Amino acid sequence: MTFDANAVRARVPALKAGSARFDAPGGTQTPQPVIDAIADALANPLANRGLTTEGERNAEAVVTRARRALADLLGADPRGIVFGRSSTQLTYDLSRTVAKSWGPGDEVVVSRLDHDSNIRPWIQAAEAVGATVRCAEFDPATGELTTDDIAAVLSARTRLVAVTAASNLIGTRPDIPAFADLVHRAGALLHVDAVHYASHAAVDLPGLGADFLVCSPYKFLGPHLGVLASRPELLETLRPDKLLPSTDAVPERFELGTLPYELLAGGGAAVDFLASLAPGADGTRRERLLAAFTAIEAHEDALRARIEQGLADLGGITVHSRATHRTPTLLLTLAGRSTTAASRYLAERGVDAPAGSFYALEASRRLGLGDEGGLRIGLAPYNNDEDVDRLLEALAGFLGTTPAVG
Ligand SMILES: Cc1ncc(COP(=O)(O)O)c(C=O)c1O
Incomplete structure (x- = not known):
């Protein structure tokens, strides 16, 4: 078909x-099923997450379903899915959190191919703690960002590399798994902006080798929302600023304030809609998404x-x-x-x-x-x-x- x-x-x-x-x-x-899911979340009892009232249980179910759906989309663990307002907000928050362990002498790498949301937060976080920023250059004649371009700015002092999986300006899809090899051999973390990529290709978090990855459902038929995916074990090691009464559990530790439940419902529905576009409807949701x-x-x-x-x-x-x-x-x-x-x-x-x-x-x-x-x-x-x-x-x-x- x-x-x-x-x-x-x-x-x-x-x-x-x-x-x-x-x-x-x-x-x-x-798509209409996404609109319906948002409306249904709001048309039914809804309260802050919990297990006592119907509204609390509905909110709980929406969050659980949305984490599972985005995990299926990204090849990730649902416990490593963090929701936020946008990829920009999630990247800003993450950059400040990760930078808590950086200091003078440490280096962070950004790429000139990227959307500013994967450049400026890292520059500002590095500046705030006295770390150094290095910039990988792409070739304007070919549009390519190569492993050599990344290797040229990596060092034993690199703590994190932030790079796009696809340019929203010219579409370039760098070889992220090859970058991941290099970055990890240098002992650094890899943060991948998959906002543009996730609209056009199946994301596989472990396959890409990303330690962190952000995407935005409004770029793939969903509502205006941001998603950060990582390994729960890695998230456990990080201490974002948070309110005292809010839970310290992962991934909630990274989600500031009340989640937009209706948008999470829409995000989950967008994943189901994408899965429904598989020619032939067999297999798990992940298989249908692929x-x-x-x-x-x-x-x-x-x-x-x-x-x-x-x-x-x-x-x-x-x-x-x-x-x-x-x-x-x-x-x-x-x-x-x-x-x-x-x-x-x-x-x-x-x-x-x-x-x-x-x-x-x-x-x-x-x-x-x-x-x-x-x-x-x-x-x-x-x-x-x-x-x-x-x-x-x-x-x-x-x-x-x-x-x-x-
Ligand atoms: C490649 C890329 N990264 C990041 C962003 C920012 O995403 P958000 O609007 O969710 O902050 C965009 C938005 O256009 C984008 O295209």
């Missing part, structure tokens, strides 16, 4: 507004190939996404024309593709695109051939009618 994007579309009410959407790397649209992502990757790669061919036929377009292994995320500049104007032109014609540097500011500057970035074309499981036709037609219209500037 092949992947059926139109069956996915039929279950995503926001798509009825009619736009061809290429803005998924900023956040996906939400099959679903194989199908999603094939579907998105086919659309990406059509877009790339169409862009080449149009001419005058530079595609900055060039790495061998990458997500279907294309960053374009348009031969002297403003990408902001292009984004506006497309939006007026019902094609949503934003322009910018998307918080991957360091990467955009290194690509020579300054703070402006480019026009980003991103895909989700609900995109289809008709969307691609509309995109290419609108881009042709823009290039045909808008003179180059400067």
Whole structure:
């Protein structure tokens, strides 16, 4: 059975507004079962977690189900799943916690390929304790971040390396398992930003070799939420700042205040929705998720190939996404024309593709695109051939009618 994007579309009410959407790397649209799960959590008795009242038990069940679901998605232990408001918040909190054991002479490595949420928190945490920050550089010509690039900034003093599993700007998918080998041989920890990666590929926490990994369900058909995955034994060794009466148990130790139960319910439902996209419905949820992502990757790669061919036929377009292994995320500049104007032109014609540097500011500057970035074309499981036709037609219209500037 092949992947059926139109069956996915039929279950995503926001798509009825009619736009061809290429803005998924900023956040996906939400399927009805996810919306229903959020509404159900709120339509039934709900209280703070506990076992006495129905509301308490409902909250408890929501949390348990959500940890199991995200653990299945990430190949992790449910006891190592931490929920938070966003990946940025979780990374900030984790950086301050981990940095408690750092001091002058210690080093932390970040990469210029990353979203700022996996750069700035580590720089600021290091600065606060007098540790040194080193930056791994990617090759702007190829978009690749290699093991050599990481090795060049590793030392016996490195305590942690923070790196992305996929660039939200140009899609590059570095070889994280190879990085993990290097990092662990240097005696350091590996923190992986999988926010963009988790929308397009199956995550396997032990397979990647990540000690910590963050992702955000609103990038893969779920609600606005952040998730940190780690090994419970590692989390046990860390002491985040927390309130005195709140539990010291792992993973709750890392979850400040009351969890957004309704969003957790939606996050679990998003995982089930993704699992339901497996061609053939056999096996455990983890097995169905692996099959679903194989199908999603094939579907998105086919659309990406059509877009790339169409862009080449149009001419005058530079595609900055060039790495061998990458997500279907294309960053374009348009031969002297403003990408902001292009984004506006497309939006007026019902094609949503934003322009910018998307918080991957360091990467955009290194690509020579300054703070402006480019026009980003991103895909989700609900995109289809008709969307691609509309995109290419609108881009042709823009290039045909808008003179180059400067
Ligand atoms: C690669 C990447 N990392 C981190 C983030 C930040 O995620 P959040 O909005 O959950 O903080 C984003 C959001 O666009 C992203 O694309």
